[in-house]
Amino acid sequence: MCRLFLMSLVLCCVSxxxxxxxxxxxxxxxxxIKITKSKYSKKMGEVLAxxxxxxxxxxxxxxxxxxxxxxxxxxxxxxxGIEGKVxxxxxxxxxxxxxxxxxxxxxxxxxx
Amino acid sequence: MGxxxxxxxxxxxxxxILLYLMSRTAYSAMPKSWYDLEESPKQLGSVRWEKPSKDxxxxxxxxxxxxxxxxxxxxxxxxxxxxxxxxxxxxxxIRSQLALTADGVLGVLALKGTVAAELRWFKKxxxxxxxxxxxxxxxxxxHATLSMDMSDTEINNILAKIADKAAGTxxxxxxxxxxxxxxxxxxxxxxxxxxxxxxxxxxxxxxxLRLEIIFGxxxxxxxxxxxxxxxxxxxxxxxxxxxxNIIASKPDSDLLAATNDSFDGLVTAFSQDxxxxxxxxxxxSKFRVKGxxxxxxxxxxxxxxxxxxxxxxxxxxxxxxxxxSRAKSMHYFDETEGKAHFNLIRFENQxxxxxxxxxxxLSDDYMTKSYQSSSSVTSxxxxxxxxxxxxxxxxxxxxxxxxxxxKNRNWELREIRTDYQLxxxxxxxxxxxxxFGELRIEYAKI
Numbered sequence: 001m002c003r004l005f006l007m008s009l010v011l012c013c014v015s016x017x018x019x020x021x022x023x024x025x026x027x028x029x030x031x032x033i034k035i036t037k038s039k040y041s042k043k044m045g046e047v048l049a050x051x052x053x054x055x056x057x058x059x060x061x062x063x064x065x066x067x068x069x070x071x072x073x074x075x076x077x078x079x080x081g082i083e084g085k086v087x088x089x090x091x092x093x094x095x096x097x098x099x100x101x102x103x104x105x106x107x108x109x110x111x112x
Numbered sequence: 113m114g115x116x117x118x119x120x121x122x123x124x125x126x127x128x129i130l131l132y133l134m135s136r137t138a139y140s141a142m143p144k145s146w147y148d149l150e151e152s153p154k155q156l157g158s159v160r161w162e163k164p165s166k167d168x169x170x171x172x173x174x175x176x177x178x179x180x181x182x183x184x185x186x187x188x189x190x191x192x193x194x195x196x197x198x199x200x201x202x203x204x205x206i207r208s209q210l211a212l213t214a215d216g217v218l219g220v221l222a223l224k225g226t227v228a229a230e231l232r233w234f235k236k237x238x239x240x241x242x243x244x245x246x247x248x249x250x251x252x253x254x255h256a257t258l259s260m261d262m263s264d265t266e267i268n269n270i271l272a273k274i275a276d277k278a279a280g281t282x283x284x285x286x287x288x289x290x291x292x293x294x295x296x297x298x299x300x301x302x303x304x305x306x307x308x309x310x311x312x313x314x315x316x317x318x319x320x321l322r323l324e325i326i327f328g329x330x331x332x333x334x335x336x337x338x339x340x341x342x343x344x345x346x347x348x349x350x351x352x353x354x355x356x357n358i359i360a361s362k363p364d365s366d367l368l369a370a371t372n373d374s375f376d377g378l379v380t381a382f383s384q385d386x387x388x389x390x391x392x393x394x395x396x397s398k399f400r401v402k403g404x405x406x407x408x409x410x411x412x413x414x415x416x417x418x419x420x421x422x423x424x425x426x427x428x429x430x431x432x433x434x435x436x437s438r439a440k441s442m443h444y445f446d447e448t449e450g451k452a453h454f455n456l457i458r459f460e461n462q463x464x465x466x467x468x469x470x471x472x473x474l475s476d477d478y479m480t481k482s483y484q485s486s487s488s489v490t491s492x493x494x495x496x497x498x499x500x501x502x503x504x505x506x507x508x509x510x511x512x513x514x515x516x517x518x519k520n521r522n523w524e525l526r527e528i529r530t531d532y533q534l535x536x537x538x539x540x541x542x543x544x545x546x547x548f549g550e551l552r553i554e555y556a557k558i
Contacts, residue, residue: 020174020178021217022222023211023213023217023220023221023223023545024221025223030213030545032139032219034139037174037177037178040178040182041177041179041182041185042182042185043182044178044179044185044228044229045181045182045183045184045186045189048182048183048185048189048229048231049185049188049190050189052186052192052203052231053190053192056192056201056233059201059233060199073235074234074238075234075235075238077232078230078231078233079227079229079231080227080228080229080230081226081227081228082220082228083223099227
């Protein structure tokens with residue numbers, strides 16, 4: 001029993017030492033919460049991959065098929081914002097907010 | 113005995129839960145002197161460098177490591193991430209941003225409208241061109257680039273097209289009013305830019321001036337964004353190099369002792385003072401100071417100074433490092449030590465205006481009145497400002513040093529940007545949320 005208690009204590013201390021602070025704002029002001037390093041990188045990696053894959057396919061198709069006669073897609077950004085919900089025992093969800101920007105340029109600029 | 117055992121187990125559980133909750137709210141803060149600024153000149157004593165705690169070092173390392181790991185995870189999880197090039201497209205850079213709270217906690221910002229990570233895909237053949245213009249294009253605002261050698265007719269044609277487009281969206285009722293507002297701001301800026309002297313012998317030079325103007329539904333230019341359907345316009349003035357060479361290259365004594373209230377004096381002062389950033393170069397083996405940006409504003413009485421505000425107040429000045437020897441740039445830096453002051457313009461009502469914008473849509477008139485009644489001017493001692501810059505440079509060095517420690521298979525640190533704020537006493541510190549600050553880190557794919 002004492003061993004279980006000590007192990008929990010150690011786990012808590014480890015968790016305390018290696019967390020990533022997530023900063024949010026609600027009606028009452030700035031709120032901070034920590035999530036573990038591994039959870040952050042896993043979740044963030046998944047979210048980035050999902051948003052990224054959803055963007056690259058249509059952007060690539062748009063560039064290849066050339067739907068627009070006078071415009072050319074030259075670059076695009078895939079931005080991911082995060083929004084978390086905080087419960088009594090910490091962060092209960094981390095949701096992604098994707099944002100995509102496409103940049104076109106007139107084709108004749110290329111020659112000029 | 114059994115009863116006692118249950119109570120003991122229950123109390124253990126409660127202690128563990130309590131410790132867990134405490135661990136969720138235990139943060140290592142940045143040294144207070146890095147961000148908490150002295151507002152009274154009397155308080156500004158010697159600028160002693162305060163070392164961060166080991167816990168804060170670890171927290172920063174953890175953040176950088178977790179970011180690097182998540183970018184590696186992206187490449188593993190994605191169906192397309194491991195392809196070196198996809199039909200000419202290349203995932204080239206990831207930009208992330210961190211925020212600092214008023215308590216000194218650095219972390220990832222989870223806030224509607226902010227981006228925690230941004231992936232940039234370039235068409236391979238245009239990577240150089242696009243990267244050079246990335247900052248110019250990276251905005252939600254409609255934008256146009258103007259230069260000093262454009263005629264009035266050329267400029268007016270561009271502004272008319274912008275006003276047409278805005279009116280076409282149905283978000284601006286009075287196209288004429290908007291065009292008038294645009295022309296007024298552009299003409300005033302053009303006059304200011306004609307007074308810019310040659311600063312090529314100083315450590316830095318002004319190369320771009322950015323105007324960000326927010327228009328309300330009526331077509332009137334507003335000082336802040338409202339919760340309504342504002343139209344944001346970004347106009348970049350690029351200084352043509354030949355224009356800068358009109359004035360003789362050797363600065364006269366008036367130029368060296370930059371004055372208080374003029375735009376040219378302010379530009380000259382910053383071109384000199386930022387020499388602090390050149391004194392101790394380089395940042396390790398690879399990193400160099402690239403440039404800096406400063407928001408300036410003008411009061412109703414015509415006084416020009418650094419703006420302590422966000423929104424569309426004033427304009428942003430972009431400086432880049434001059435390609436001259438360090439000895440030459442330090443010569444003028446030393447000569448101007450302790451000379452003159454510059455202004456800090458504060459907009460007192462900004463926060464109350466921003467608070468209210470959440471609860472209801474502010475009228476154009478309210479926003480304009482709020483702006484007109486809110487500015488105050490403080491004179492900043494340039495020698496104190498230079499000391500503040502030394503601290504700012506040390507903070508930048510700290511973050512570069514920590515970020516460089518992270519070894520990553522696929523990504524390498526490319527650029528770090530830190531935002532600073534200026535106090536009434538001339539001290540400089542990291543900007544916090546609630547202000548307008550952030551720390552941006554860019555990783556490039558290896």
